Amino acid sequence: MSKQYETVIGLEVHVELATKTKIFCGCSTAFGAGPNTQTCPVCTGMPGSLPVLNKQVLEYAIAVGLATNCDITRYAKFDRKNYFYPDNPQNYQISQLYLPICQNGGVEIETEEGGIKTVGIHEIHMEEDAGKLIHDEWEDCSLVDYNRSGVPLIEIVSEPDMRSAQEVIAYLEKLRLIIQYLGASDCKLQEGSMRADVNLSVRELGAEAFGVRTEMKNLNSFRAISRAIAGEADRQIDLIESGEKVVQETRRWDDASGESYAMRSKEDAQDYRYFPDPDLVPISVSEEMLAEIREKQPEFRDDKMKRYKAEFDIPDYDIDIITQSKHMADIFEAAVALGAEPKKVSNWLMGETLRLMKEREVDAQDLRFSPAHLATLIRLVDTKAINSSVAKEVFEVMFEENVDPEQYVEEKGLKTVNDEGALKKAVEEVIAANPQSVADYRGGKEKAIGFLVGQTMKAMKGKADPGAINRMLKELL
């Protein structure tokens, strides 16, 4: 490759909002119910039914807009996007084209070189999700489940401001954190509650005009996004280098093969015949409503990190990890507020929590143990009511079932035995049974005492304070 190229990327990010009910009717949005059990005349597009906007959707959309520095459109409208497909019961999708709720925003991201750059947000609009088609190959027919029909989405459309996969991931992470902090969505790529379509073009480094872009769909993980960006940039550069032209088209990424396939070209693009939906009245956003939403905005991650640095004596690394999830940060802050030492809370989060999250594939936002229980566990260790290996055992149960550690320790008889007589008896027995180790220790092998402590712990079924055993062994030897 003789020439140097630059990759230009813009994203369309769909986020499923965490409302209890759908965008235009009262049906539940809960995931996993039997097919078509969460439907009504509105979300199945029955004749004569009419949409009514769920106010929570508007509030979430505005909250995301404010958090991403957008202008909030004070007189917004819904438009109909007309296209025929069986997952779309009305054969039009209610979306926003002409007057989307948020416009002209942007978020700051860190670049690869460690600098800061702003990725512009062209607009955020509200829309309804479609149902799900299930192709039954056995019966050779297609079935449709409208449970997802009418689930609220926002689409966040960026400017073509990103230049690398790293910037794309940083931007997505930023959005994810903002939206999760707002509680507006859980933003899980794998589960589809956050979906990113990548618009990508390449141009010679220094060129002003944009190249012809393609849109890449079906990207279900950060890894897939990175790979698709690299693959598509290479594909386009190869085309240009070999004198061919990039065709404006929508492509589908196949992560298994690591390749993309053309889905439809611009020539096949449908005319969606957008027009304002006459069934929905225009939205006017009042000053009071804006003020109310502003008032409710949480402390976002950047501010939280700054505050933690000032308030708590814990490593920057810990702060970075803890604040990556509002839920984890909430656990941290609440446990500390209950009197637990920040560093100890942080250690539990950095150590056992992360280990179990990885082992059991649990997301930080899905952590179940309560901060009060964590604070109790820390107190039990501090007061030597349990030793640290028992604490880890208890924590595992808390992690799964959020049990009260105090009660659990009591019920299971896991309390450290502080009975001097019993301990002494056990130590004496261990000394008697392990003459070699005793001899080693006496002969100057300090390490041999570790083996004897272990044997005593075993005899005590783990419910002893290792420090106390150590002291007693040294006395008796």
Add this chain to the structure above:
Amino acid sequence: MRITDMTAVLLAEAIREGKTTAVEATEAMLERIADKDKELNCYVTVDKEGALKQAKQVQEKIEKGELTGSLAGVPVAIKDNLCTEGLLTTCASRILHNFVPAYTAEAVVNLQKAGAVILGKTNMDEFAMGSTTETSAYGVTRNPHNIEHVPGGSSGGSAAAVAAGECFYALGSDTGGSIRQPASYCGAVGMKPTYGTVSRYGLIAYGSSLDQIGPLTKDVRDCATVLEVIASHDDKDSTSLVRQDTDFTKALVEDVRGMRIGIPNDYLGEGLDEEVKTAILQAARVLEEQGAVVERFDLSLVEYAIPAYYTIAAAEASSNLERFDGIKYGYRAEEYTGLHHMYKKSRSEGFGEEVKRRIMLGSFVLSSGYYDAYYLKALRVKALIKKAFDEAFAKYDMILGPVAPTTAPRLGESLADPIKMYLGDIYTIAVNLAGLPGISVPCGQDSKGLPIGMQLIGDCFQEKKLLQAAYTYEQISSRVSDL
């Protein structure tokens, strides 16, 4: 007097007084329908069993004192574009030939709560697109005054059923005159209320921003009574209004003294039948004699209403009718290869000519590159028309004019020339574009014995003024004809 000739209010009174029962009235009406409807074809569906069952239940409630309203026990006919749970609702289209809704339209629910007995579903122009009830997939409805003539449309089945005594009153819908014009052709009273007064939930949409449900009745008292019952704020309809002034029967007062009535010169010009014109001006004189101040004025913009209307209504219809695709309910072509072929074939076979024409027109005006030139321009015209009406209502309490340029045309005359048919909506359409209330009141007959209707148009929320003037006119003219 035959029971079937009674007005709704008088029948309810007779039922309350124990002189007759809801069951008797329903039986009489079903008999009347059996007798007359083969000829007139007012109904797509007559729900004989259901009606009798409802009548029994309603009668029991009346006797227990649970139902005391002024329409309790009175059988009604419902236009076939209003959803009725468990009862076939076709929009007079082949594409909905087997559609049985799972819920009932809010306006109909309001009637049921008031003790209405639903007789069946009335014929109409397919999806309310037409002015003659000839575009129905279930045959034409004939005008009871002369069966060689159309009843008007699109609520032609409802209007003809009221005029023929095949129901005590009916519901219709009005997108560009679809209640007022057939009322005028059939000699019934028909009212389109202010947009947002009656919930559209359950009304199968034609032009969503223009559609309103309203009553077709034998007289003005029934009209006010029915409107009072069906008007309601409905959380299920975002365009539904909260109104405190829906006690429409309070307006049934014989008094027009000091009312300022404007007659637009634009409504008396070229194209208006001389006999219709004479009848309208005569009606205006009657009101003037009762103390109203009647003046001529220029409304302006009238000629732009038709193109603006057909652009907006067709655009909305093209989208509203997309859901009829043969997938979930309704007609599906028997043979097809693949999804898109199924769509095309089902819709080509399921929709009639006029519906297809308007879907094509609507799709065109919304298509990229034409949207601004047609759809947006039509919206601007709509806003200007509203402004012209605002100026008129600064001077007048109401506007008086004809409902339609002629009396009911002969069957088969209109569809051959759709543009001419569209032009027939000239006096009714602007009212929908501006969201205003309008009422059609009988004001005589032409030399062929076909009814003529007078239209009164009010500013938004001024139904009561219209009802009061219409009531006054009706009282005076009935006394004159009694002489």
